[in-house]
Amino acid sequence: EPEPIDINIPDNYVQHTLKTQKELPPITWSNWYRELQWISVLALTITPALAIYGAFTTKLTWQTGLFSVFYYYVTGLGITAGYHRLWAHRSYNASKPLQYFLALAGSGAVEGSIKWWSRGHRAHHRYTDTELDPYSAQKGFWWSHVGWMLFKPRRKPGVADVSDLSRNEVVRWQHRWYVWLILGMGFGLPTVVPGLLWGDWWGGFFYAGALRLTFVHHSTFCVNSLAHWLGETPFDDKHTPRDHVITALVTIGEGYHNFHHQFPMDYRNAIKWYQYDPTKWFIMACQWVGLASHLKTFPDNEVRKGQLTMQLKRLRETQEKLTWAPDSNDLPIVSWDSFQEQSAKRPLILIAGFIHDVASFLDEHPGGRHLLVKYIGKDATTAFFGGVYDHSNAAHNLLSMHRVGILQHGYRQSLDDKAIPPAQRLRIARY
Amino acid sequence: EPEPIDINIPDNYVQHTLKTQKELPPITWSNWYRELQWISVLALTITPALAIYGAFTTKLTWQTGLFSVFYYYVTGLGITAGYHRLWAHRSYNASKPLQYFLALAGSGAVEGSIKWWSRGHRAHHRYTDTELDPYSAQKGFWWSHVGWMLFKPRRKPGVADVSDLSRNEVVRWQHRWYVWLILGMGFGLPTVVPGLLWGDWWGGFFYAGALRLTFVHHSTFCVNSLAHWLGETPFDDKHTPRDHVITALVTIGEGYHNFHHQFPMDYRNAIKWYQYDPTKWFIMACQWVGLASHLKTFPDNEVRKGQLTMQLKRLRETQEKLTWAPDSNDLPIVSWDSFQEQSAKRPLILIAGFIHDVASFLDEHPGGRHLLVKYIGKDATTAFFGGVYDHSNAAHNLLSMHRVGILQHGYRQSLDDKAIPPAQRLRIARY
Ligand code: HEM
Ligand code: HEM
Ligand SMILES: [Fe+2]
Ligand SMILES: [Fe+2]
Ligand SMILES: [Fe+2]
Numbered sequence A, B: 001e002p003e004p005i006d007i008n009i010p011d012n013y014v015q016h017t018l019k020t021q022k023e024l025p026p027i028t029w030s031n032w033y034r035e036l037q038w039i040s041v042l043a044l045t046i047t048p049a050l051a052i053y054g055a056f057t058t059k060l061t062w063q064t065g066l067f068s069v070f071y072y073y074v075t076g077l078g079i080t081a082g083y084h085r086l087w088a089h090r091s092y093n094a095s096k097p098l099q100y101f102l103a104l105a106g107s108g109a110v111e112g113s114i115k116w117w118s119r120g121h122r123a124h125h126r127y128t129d130t131e132l133d134p135y136s137a138q139k140g141f142w143w144s145h146v147g148w149m150l151f152k153p154r155r156k157p158g159v160a161d162v163s164d165l166s167r168n169e170v171v172r173w174q175h176r177w178y179v180w181l182i183l184g185m186g187f188g189l190p191t192v193v194p195g196l197l198w199g200d201w202w203g204g205f206f207y208a209g210a211l212r213l214t215f216v217h218h219s220t221f222c223v224n225s226l227a228h229w230l231g232e233t234p235f236d237d238k239h240t241p242r243d244h245v246i247t248a249l250v251t252i253g254e255g256y257h258n259f260h261h262q263f264p265m266d267y268r269n270a271i272k273w274y275q276y277d278p279t280k281w282f283i284m285a286c287q288w289v290g291l292a293s294h295l296k297t298f299p300d301n302e303v304r305k306g307q308l309t310m311q312l313k314r315l316r317e318t319q320e321k322l323t324w325a326p327d328s329n330d331l332p333i334v335s336w337d338s339f340q341e342q343s344a345k346r347p348l349i350l351i352a353g354f355i356h357d358v359a360s361f362l363d364e365h366p367g368g369r370h371l372l373v374k375y376i377g378k379d380a381t382t383a384f385f386g387g388v389y390d391h392s393n394a395a396h397n398l399l400s401m402h403r404v405g406i407l408q409h410g411y412r413q414s415l416d417d418k419a420i421p422p423a424q425r426l427r428i429a430r431y
């Protein structure tokens, strides 16, 4: 029985590792060719080269075209529903047949074995955006897209436990036969099917094999690059992951990456029914036919807390940008006599205990100048609050902007609705 | 010089009027035919009857069809840009030629003179949704659409000053010649233009006259009915007015009625460029060619306050529906010894001074059961806050739900970010 690798991890593992672990020098124009990881470089250049060569030399038949698209989805789902949501995140349980299907399909995407892939991916989640993240978006779009594979990693990815995968029979089987599986599923099967069924061997090899694989590659790579760059952060903005429908379209539904990083063990990436997440639909379909079970979801209460926080963050920016009424504590207390005396010089109106200077508003008043003039030096509370006209909340807010003083012994200055302009009754506060 | 009618209005006019003014009995199945207002009944039944008769007897030519649509917009704008935004609300200044054009066009909509119409409309704004509102939406959709015209009003509309209109030469001219103007603009002109230009006298009369008028009628009536029923309240929800694009499409842009009731002297009804408000576009065009000036807008700062308040109201409902961590004041203070003793019986973990019971979470923990078990009876603050894994804000929120006690003399329980779950740092508070 393998033990979890992090069972004896110290309390300060992250800080300690960052401080003491050696790092390779950064990739530069003068050293890059010495730092290449040749296996990945070859796999990621020969495949598209074959695809381009094939496109110029081999006619595309509609059968092979359709089959290539179909096989793109099959092998893509091997990664998204298999490698990613099942094995890396344990977001549901899959029966043996489904596991073998996903392991085979995922092999056809030629992205390393489940075990290797999940180990890196768990580190990506555990140390997102840090030096211990194998494909940190902080190192730039191209680094997170392919750079991290083309070059030798500058550091070992941070510790991540995959002992559960080491115990899994299907994962072990795939890891063991991996080289044969990529040859068979990546090129063999997509060549043989069009070859035997409609005689298009070369078309199968170039289109369903090489071209399809190029697309699957960059499609899944987009989850590490595009999904950390494009879109909104509706659930949390602590890290780079973002939600965008374009990324979702390109990645078979993995584009709601802000949600995914916040709730990684949720089998869904998109939570709304109308959002594009075919990987989720596939997992649901597997559940319906009995191949999958225990689909995990994060409690809705906590999901909505995240959304609420983000909305409040945004509204708080608005709140801080707006100009608000002067604070009651900053206004002078004015005696009745002084109010009378001042009113002879400028148009002061008393409403709800506050003295307002309406000089700039006399000719703007939609109810007419005459109604304001009438109340200079007087208390217009009743008239303003509905006796003559039940002013809109907007009018109340505007009124508060004209406050210049508080009448001594006047209207009780409590936390009363009349003293607080409507727009200031609900406020976003920070604790 | 006419004086404003409300210059000597008492402080408690509204309450006093509602209490003392006599009201006619409600319309019922037994009295309705005695309460009909025959002029309106005839105008609003004969016009559509003519339109229907015409549709069955007269072929519609494309020229007359196009002209009818065009004339629908002309006479509709007479009401929306003229009667409504210019005269009832004084939301901009119009040169004499524009005023005559709008007065003529508005006459073609056959909805009463500018003076009569504005007096009622100002009362509608001043006493929205109350007994003093001539077309109060509180009395039902059909009452606000046509009922208020078909039957004798149950009460006099509340006082509203139109002395500015009594001083206006164009308004006075239109009021004086009103009967001739509706005949000429409502039926004469739309019959004569198609008649003289392409020989379609009857088509002009039925389509550009009667049918077009029926549409203009119900189009503008929709501002009183549909616009008080359908849609959202993004600026204020004190009264019935609502914003909806469908109402806007039907009413030449008057469908952003929630905005309009909140900011009635704003020449715009829609504030976003992509919203459908051709009346606003028309007024802007008139400004460009020098026919209109002094287009009034409500200060953006105050508009945004209204929007903010409404958004906070909605988010506060979410905030209240969600389940939050137990209040620190409700948690027991637990000594270190008691924490140790209890930890032997159930899985208690100390983080940031709070004791958490993670029994229900042990097997759910995405980082694995082993990492939690390791910390039973111990302080996991450093590990949880990034030493081992820098948990997501969602994880922090979830953690707070497991709080069962506070360690005595433990972590300083201040208003510190570690003690307050991320989702509770920003809160909507009511003053
Ligand atoms: C400085 C104090 C005042 C401010 C800032 C103010 C503001 C406003 C505003 C913004 C409106 C437009 C409609 C609305 O938003 O509800 C309005 C309309 C009106 N105001 Fe005032 N007002 C003030 C004082 C008064 C007073 C003291 C009276 C009465 C004695 C009064 C009577 C009216 C009336 C009758 C209207 C309705 C106009 C109409 O819709 O035809 N206002 N006021
Ligand atoms: C009751 C206390 C705990 C709760 C509620 C909790 C919650 C969670 C949650 C929700 C995740 C998923 C990822 C995320 O949302 O950030 C997670 C992951 C993780 N937790 Fe905890 N955790 C707790 C205690 C701990 C402790 C004490 C440790 C370390 C000693 C730890 C280590 C980890 C690790 C390493 C992961 C990453 C798993 C991965 O992405 O592969 N957790 N935890
Ligand atoms: Fe990611
Ligand atoms: Fe992931
Ligand atoms: Fe209205």
Ligand SMILES: [Fe+2]
Binding pocket: B084, B088, B089, B121, B125, B260, B264
């Ligand atoms: Fe209006």
